[in-house]
Amino acid sequence: MTDWCSINGRLMPSEIESAALLDDRGLAYGHGLFETILLRNGHLPLLNRHLQRICGDAATLGISIPREIPAQYIEQFCSILSENGISDGVIKLIATAGQGGRGYKSPSTSEPNFICRYSPLPDDLNSQCQQGIQVRCCQHRLPANAALAGVKHLNRLDQIIARNEWNSSDYAEGLMFSADDKLIEAVSANVFLRDVRGQWLTPDLKNAGITGVMRSLLLEELFPQMGIPVSIRDIDRRQLLNCETLFVCNSIRGIIPVTKIFSACGELQKTLPGDRQMRMLMTELVSNYPHYQ
Amino acid sequence: MTDWCSINGRLMPSEIESAALLDDRGLAYGHGLFETILLRNGHLPLLNRHLQRICGDAATLGISIPREIPAQYIEQFCSILSENGISDGVIKLIATAGQGGRGYKSPSTSEPNFICRYSPLPDDLNSQCQQGIQVRCCQHRLPANAALAGVKHLNRLDQIIARNEWNSSDYAEGLMFSADDKLIEAVSANVFLRDVRGQWLTPDLKNAGITGVMRSLLLEELFPQMGIPVSIRDIDRRQLLNCETLFVCNSIRGIIPVTKIFSACGELQKTLPGDRQMRMLMTELVSNYPHYQ
Numbered sequence: 183m184t185d186w187c188s189i190n191g192r193l194m195p196s197e198i199e200s201a202a203l204l205d206d207r208g209l210a211y212g213h214g215l216f217e218t219i220l221l222r223n224g225h226l227p228l229l230n231r232h233l234q235r236i237c238g239d240a241a242t243l244g245i246s247i248p249r250e251i252p253a254q255y256i257e258q259f260c261s262i263l264s265e266n267g268i269s270d271g272v273i274k275l276i277a278t279a280g281q282g283g284r285g286y287k288s289p290s291t292s293e294p295n296f297i298c299r300y301s302p303l304p305d306d307l308n309s310q311c312q313q314g315i316q317v318r319c320c321q322h323r324l325p326a327n328a329a330l331a332g333v334k335h336l337n338r339l340d341q342i343i344a345r346n347e348w349n350s351s352d353y354a355e356g357l358m359f360s361a362d363d364k365l366i367e368a369v370s371a372n373v374f375l376r377d378v379r380g381q382w383l384t385p386d387l388k389n390a391g392i393t394g395v396m397r398s399l400l401l402e403e404l405f406p407q408m409g410i411p412v413s414i415r416d417i418d419r420r421q422l423l424n425c426e427t428l429f430v431c432n433s434i435r436g437i438i439p440v441t442k443i444f445s446a447c448g449e450l451q452k453t454l455p456g457d458r459q460m461r462m463l464m465t466e467l468v469s470n471y472p473h474y475q
Numbered sequence: 476m477t478d479w480c481s482i483n484g485r486l487m488p489s490e491i492e493s494a495a496l497l498d499d500r501g502l503a504y505g506h507g508l509f510e511t512i513l514l515r516n517g518h519l520p521l522l523n524r525h526l527q528r529i530c531g532d533a534a535t536l537g538i539s540i541p542r543e544i545p546a547q548y549i550e551q552f553c554s555i556l557s558e559n560g561i562s563d564g565v566i567k568l569i570a571t572a573g574q575g576g577r578g579y580k581s582p583s584t585s586e587p588n589f590i591c592r593y594s595p596l597p598d599d600l601n602s603q604c605q606q607g608i609q610v611r612c613c614q615h616r617l618p619a620n621a622a623l624a625g626v627k628h629l630n631r632l633d634q635i636i637a638r639n640e641w642n643s644s645d646y647a648e649g650l651m652f653s654a655d656d657k658l659i660e661a662v663s664a665n666v667f668l669r670d671v672r673g674q675w676l677t678p679d680l681k682n683a684g685i686t687g688v689m690r691s692l693l694l695e696e697l698f699p700q701m702g703i704p705v706s707i708r709d710i711d712r713r714q715l716l717n718c719e720t721l722f723v724c725n726s727i728r729g730i731i732p733v734t735k736i737f738s739a740c741g742e743l744q745k746t747l748p749g750d751r752q753m754r755m756l757m758t759e760l761v762s763n764y765p766h767y768q
Contacts, residue, residue, distance in 0.1 A: 203496045204590055209569065211631035212505030243632065244639055274577075276502065284567075284594050286631065286638035286662055297497055301577050325618035326654065329636055337630035338504035338579065339536065343622055345579035346537055361619065369579055 186268070186300035188259050206295055208278025211286065212336035214294075215239055217275045217395075220434050221260065221300075222473035224269040228433050229256065231395045236277055239333045244288050245279050252277060252296055259298040272434055274299040276336070306354075307435060311464070314439035315354035317368065317430070319419075320344040321446045323361045324390040332393040345369045353444065355430055357422070358391075365417040366390050371430035371438070372397035375417065376457060378424050382412040396431040404466050410459055427457035436474040437464045479561070479593035481552050499588055501571025504579065505629035507587075508532055510568045510688075513727050514553065514593075515766035517562040521726050522549065524688045529570055532626045537581050538572050545570060545589055552591040565727055567592040569629070599647075600728060604757070607732035608647035610661065610723070612712075613637040614739045616654045617683040625686040638662045646737065648723055650715070651684075658710040659683045664723035664731070665690035668710065669750060671717050675705040689724040697759050703752055720750035729767040730757045 207213035217232040226232075233249050240247040252275055259273065276299070280292035322343045330337070344356050355368040365385050367373055372394045374384045382405065387393055405412040422428070428440040439460060443452040467474050500506035510525040519525075526542050533540040545568055552566065569592070573585035615637045623630070637649050648661040658678050660666055665687045667677045675698065680686050698705040715721070721733040732753060736745040760767050 203502065204592065206502070207635075209496065209499070209502045209571075209590075210509070210629070211635055212629055213632065213635055216503070243635070278502075286634045288635065288639055297502075299497065322622055325620040327618040327633070329615055330632055335632060336503070336505055337632045339506065339623055339628060339630045340620070341579045342500075342504055342506055342536070342581065346581055 186259075186263060188255065188298045202281060203295070205281050205284075206278050207280060207282055207288075207292070208276065208295065208336055212338070213243060213288075214245070214276060214278030214336045215243065215334055216277070216336060217334065218432075218434055219256070219273040219275060220473065221263070221269070221271045221273050224260070224264055225473050226256070226260065226273065227471045227473040228395050228399065229253075231398065232275070232433070235334070235393075235395055235398075236275065239335070240277065240294075242330070242333050243279065243335060245277065245294055247277055247294055251294075255296050255298055259300075263300060268300065270303050272301050272303065274301070278336070304434070310354060310435060310438050314441035315430070316352055316442040316444065317355045317357055317428075317440050318348060318353045318444040318448070319446050319451075320347055320356040320358050320369070322347065322358070324358050324366050326360060326389040328389050331389050331391060332387050334392045334394075341369050347446065354438075355440075357443070359419065360390055363419050365419065365422050367392065368430045371432040371435070373428065373430050374400065374412070375422065375425040375429075376427035376459070377421060378426060380426070382410060382459075383417055383421075384412065384414055385417050386414050394431065395433040396436065399467075400431060400437075400463070403470065404463050407470075408459075408462055408466055410463075423452055425452075426454075427460050428454055429460055436467055479552075479556060479559075481548065481591045495574060496588070498574050498577075499571050500573060500575055500581075500585070501569065501588065501629055505631075506536060506581075507538070507569060507571030507629045508536065508627055509570070509629060510627065511725075511727055512549070512566040512568060513766065514556070514562070514564045514566050517553070517557055518766050519549070519553065519566070520764045520766040521688050521692065522546075524691065525568070525726070528627070528686075528688055528691075529568065532628070533570065533587075535623070535626050536572065536628060538570065538587055540570055540587055544587075548589050548591055552593075556593060561593065563596050565594050565596065567594070571629070597727070603647060603728060603731050607734035608723070609645055609735040609737065610648045610650055610721075610733050611641060611646045611737040611741070612739050612744075613640055613649040613651050613662070615640065615651070617651050617659050619653060619682040621682050624682050624684060625680050627685045627687075634662050640739065647731075648733075650736070652712065653683055656712050658712065658715050660685065661723045664725040664728070666721065666723050667693065667705070668715065668718040668722075669720035669752070670714060671719060673719065675703060675752075676710055676714075677705065677707055678710050679707050687724065688726040689729065692760075693724060693730075693756070696763065697756050700763075701752075701755055701759055703756075716745055718745075718747070720753050721747055722753055729760055
């Protein structure tokens with residue numbers, strides 16, 4: 183068996199359990215949330231932050247997730263992986279609003295469904311961090327939606343449209359903007375930049391974007407520990423193209439330096455040198471969380 | 476068996492077939508589309524329009540759906556229902572982008588998955604059309620998203636947030652607006668109104684909303700056949716509250732007159748009398764499509 187997956191803690195989904203997904207609000211409406219969690223040497227270094235995020239954000243979607251339930255399913259799932267000699271990879275946790283895909287109104291009685299899914303680590307995990315990546319600016323704009331901004335929910339057509347704008351492996355990520363040309367995030371990562379005055383900034387996500395676990399860790403732990411100030415604010419395209427340093431980050435890859443920014447047409451817009459403070463943040467991440475080595 | 480459902484034409488989904496949904500892009504990202512199709516006396520009166528719409532809109536999501544595939548699955552599904560004495564209800568068709576929920580990029584080789592699901596006709600089908608309904612204005616705004624506007628895709632968190640704004644059965648529908656206070660649609664229906672000058676209007680859906688099958692039928696068949704002019708345009712809240720007549724419409728319920736409009740706080744904002752032209756449109760619908768009786 184290579185396709186490791188569980189539903190509500192059952193590793194080999196029975197007909198009844200997986201058929202229940204046919205009437206699940208996650209499939210019907212994208213009514214649910216997900217986490218992609220790093221598994222390294224048998225450890226899940228940011229599990230607590232993932233659980234805290236998914237349980238907190240679930241309330242925004244009217245879903246009640248007691249933390250111990252996904253915690254238990256993930257623990258069981260990783261034990262089974264471990265027994266089968268798997269100690270590295272990505273655990274995707276999906277939590278849906280459960281049964282009841284016959285009308286938008288949330289049923290008063292439904293229970294969330296939890297899916298755990300394993301995939302191997304990406305091949306380019308280390309090379310991206312060490313060598314940096316090239317990014318392009320996406321044409322598709324993230325819509326403004328204050329009620330859903332920040333939440334890692336299952337409505338991801340905007341990311342799909344943006345990610346399908348390019349086929350070339352020259353670009354590891356795409357930068358996404360709001361309708362009024364503010365930088366929001368990368369397709370699968372948050373962004374931080376250092377402006378011409380040496381000030382570190384990350385986009386305000388009050389109207390769009392996902393407040394990633396690695397972004398929170400940077401804002402709450404790494405920047406403060408290094409004594410480096412960082413601000414959350416609106417960043418327009420001009421500020422992006424004038425920046426001194428840019429990196430993207432997520433909970434699988436950690437901090438990934440950006441070396442070049444291209445336009446949606448493939449025109450080189452900016453070449454970025456290395457940055458001592460960015461390297462210090464990367465070192466601090468590994469120092470605090472050795473599994474990001 | 477009361478829970479009629481098929482996946483890719485198989486009525487009793489096997490473990491493998493339904494477990495495949497655990498890795499489906501429909502569940503992972505809402506990467507897919509759906510139709511809710513009226514089954515009346517064993518007939519699907521608007522099936523051609525539904526098939527045309529889902530196959531056409533699928534291209535917007537990078538999904539290729541040859542019309543004959545969902546047509547065949549629906550036909551098979553309805554035959555089985557018929558053999559079991561079921562001739563009335565709602566058939567929900569979900570078409571997803573298929574396998575491959577490990578990254579936003581669409582796989583080059585995946586095949587769409589098709590789910591058919593039966594539910595009984597709503598109890599209030601006839602009473603709503605005959606007596607009309609009360610509606611309320613929703614607080615949640617539909618985000619502007621020109622790339623996805625019109626498409627009946629599986630990213631429906633906005634409708635869920637709006638529909639969960641009220642519990643009272645006094646309101647059968649909620650009216651939804653854009654951020655700049657333009658009327659877009661109802662939570663599960665499109666809207667038409669007759670303004671103070673007697674002109675019929677329906678909202679322009681270029682930036683938000685779903686271009687429903689019943690809306691298209693009204694615009695392309697019923698209004699022209701009656702010789703009644705109708706325009707697609709932006710409608711602001713003032714125009715809504717000054718209107719002479721308002722109805723909502725969808726492919727399950729047909730044309731439903733609105734009798735009263737309430738604010739999000741439950742304040743009565745408008746009482747609407749009947750309208751001869753609206754009754755003529757309802758008669759014309761039944762005359763062309765007797766299953767909407």
